[in-house]
Amino acid sequence: MTPTTNIVLSGLGGQGVLTASGILAQAAIIAGFDVKTSEVHGMSQRGGSVRSDVRFGPNLTRTSPMVPEGGADYIVLLEDDQLPTVAHALSPEGIVVARAHIDGIALPNPRSRNVAILGALSRHLDNRITAAHFAQAIARVLPAKLHEANLSAFSLGREHANFAQSHTP
Amino acid sequence: MTQHTTETPATPQLLSGNEAVALAALHTQVALGVGYPGTPSTEILEHFGTLGGKARWSPNEKVALEVGIGVAYGKARALVTMKHVGLNVAADPLFTVAYTGVDGALILAVADDPGMASSQNEQDTRYYARAAGVPMLEPASSQEAYDAFFEAVAISETFQRPVILRLSTRVCHSRTTVVPREPVTAPAPAFQRDIPKRVMIPAYARPAHRRMRQALQAVGEHFEQSDLNREFPGEDRRLGIITSGVATVHAAEAAPDLPMLQLTTTWPLPLERIRRFAQSVERCIVIEEGDPILLNDLNAAGIPATGKPEMYRFGELNVERVTRILNGDTRPETEPPKGRPPELCAGCPHRISFAALRELDCIVAGDIGCYTLGVLSPFEAMDTCVCMGASIGVGLGLRHVLPEDEATRVVSVLGDSTFMHSGITGILEMVYNRPPTGHVVLVLDNGITAMTGMQEHPGSGRLLDRGPAHRVDIAELGRAMGLDEVIEVDANDVKHNFAELLRDVLGRRTLALIVVKKPCLLLQRQLRRDAKATAASPQGK
Ligand SMILES: Cc1ncc(C[n+]2csc(CCOP(=O)(O)OP(=O)(O)O)c2C)c(N)n1
DSSP: OOOOOEEEEEEEEEHHHHHHHHHHHHHHTTOOOOEEEEETTTTGGGGGGEEEEEEEEEETTTSSSOOOOOOEEEEEEEEEEGGGGGGGGGEEEEEEGGGGGGGTOOSSOGGGHHHHHHHHHHHHOTTTOHHHHHHHHHHHHSSSHHHHHHHHHHHHHHHHHHTTTTTOO | OOOOOOOOHHHEEEEEEEHHHHHHHHHOOOSSSOOOTTTTTTHHHHHHHHHTEEEEEEESSHHHHHHHHHHHHHHEEEEEEEEHHHHHHHHHHHHHHHHHHHHSEEEEEEEOTTTTTTOOOOOOTTTHHHHHHHOOOOOOSHHHHHHHHHHHHHHHHHTTEEEEEEEEEHTTTTTEEEOOOOOOOOOOOOOOOOOHHOOHHHHHHHHHHHHHHHHHHHHHHHHHHOOSEEEEESSSEEEEEETTTTHHHHHHHOOTTEEEEEEEEEEEHHHHHHHHHHTTEEEEEEOOOSHHHHHHHHTTTOOOOOOOGGGGGGGGHHHHHHHHTTOOOOSOOOOOOOOOOOOOTTOOOOOOHHHHHHHHTOOOOOOOOGGGGGSSSTTTTBOOOTTTTTHHHHHHHHHHHHHHHHHHHHHHEHHHHHHIIIIIIHHHHHHOOOOOOOOEEEEEEEESSSTTTTTTTTTTTTTSSSOOOOOOHHHHHHHHHTOOOOEEETTTTTTEOOOEEEHHHHHHHHHEEEEEOOOOOOHHHHHHHHHHHHHTTTTOO
């Protein structure tokens, strides 16, 4: 068992993949972990696929910032049809948290869907990062005027995520 | 000295490599940061500006480096940023400032893009350190980038050398924790006349070359002792890893128990240090991204080491690939599935131009920017793309040799930022060496450097911090250079008849410049946001 938690976030340009990974990484820092993230920006604004890796654990000094093939404990999909592009990263026991899992939840602002999915993800991370850590991270990463909508999106995603919707690659 | 924001050091921060370099520049009191945008280096200057540093975009990398040289001749500290191919543009001043040396600090932060996430080639900046005789440092993480920057400033000032901080995509765009240090103060800027030192006529350049080699020798001796190079123990001494840059962390994860020497001071190489390490193990393998440069240098110095199979020269390394290298595994790799490719935004002003170029079956000498996406479906209206600014020269070359029916269909297409960067000299060539069939240049002027994420340029009318600046007018420039005709069109007005307009111009066989104008959609959004913020803030911006 490796003490490092590996998460791959995937979506399309403009969906807030990088913001979500920024909040997740910040939450992990607040929870006391060492953190590394990695992403390819490139032409993300032009609607192309975006992937961001987040790794956290006690000490990552000698750890790559990229999640190895088959090493992801979680894959977080902001666009479910992106699964094939990242499925090879998922570990055999890995879990997919998908947009389908929060479908139907009425969000105060559709642009905060990325944060709602983090809410869904957070249910799996309770023994490592608490909801309070996430709330602090949201306050740290996002500008003040977006706090309310995103804190609410986070809670909604966390409380109402429906994991009965299966999502296996 | 600019008044910097007083950020309290000592709390760990999660920073990208680019942000870490910017923070280090702030904490070493860099007087001026200059550069030209280019993925993955762009955010260094932007972040330096956000932190309160004085940051400016230059028209291109050559000018940026020249400004940086001036800063450093004035005993101040300069940061010059660019992507790997930018150093080709800036190579001319680089090779000679290596001779003159500097008085303050001159740090070039150059970002390589192995794997070409967003570049036209995967050239390796490490060759430049060797070719120009410039010291180089290669960090593997944000903390190392931050620390290496301090060391780069110290080396630059102590040995009076420019220093290259070589970054790569996974250093620039990975976020890792950084514990900042106490800021250090910079000496006061001053000019001390020293003509033989800085005027590189042959009589002064000959001794300067010798001085440069002596200085490099001294830097090399200093690097032998540097604690930026780290050795990691391993019980099993049968195989040792020598590595540098981001390959270090991939290798450490792939083989945590193997003895390892991580090199951060990678030019001049600390050969004695490396030799000692090599002697402490039975066999050495060099894990490096890109070309086998380190390997060749070690072998040339008589240090026995092996490298990676040829297939791993291409693309970036990661934990899996390093594991394969260590196992000598040369089975073909499975390509990861391709994601959705980027495309021109719906409503992008570039679209009408490519629709017309396709309709007229033009031979399109293209260039680099968002508009390079015109090569993809549905347009597939681009035939060449070499480097920034090449559209004009390549188009002219084609016009000179092609049979008339083909020559008259050749159009050069480039963006406004690319025009400022290296299109102007192309127009000079056009008016000077006129092809028999004339030529048509199309500038797709969306008012910004869109491709790299909305950077200002001399034609945008704003500075890096979006404050007001003089705006250079592309059409005026074209007229001043003596083109036969310069046509400015509003992309909104000509939407449906742009192909007609282009057909007419091509038929006239003149030297023509057509500037298609409409602000990038993302720029429009950003300007609206700025306006709202200014209106909302009590003191304005
Ligand atoms: C020498 C060099 N510097 C920087 C880059 C990165 N780069 C590629 S295109 C480009 C500019 C694009 O701006 P523009 O020409 O205005 O076109 P747009 O993207 O706005 O359509 C930049 C900065 C590069 N490829 N080569």
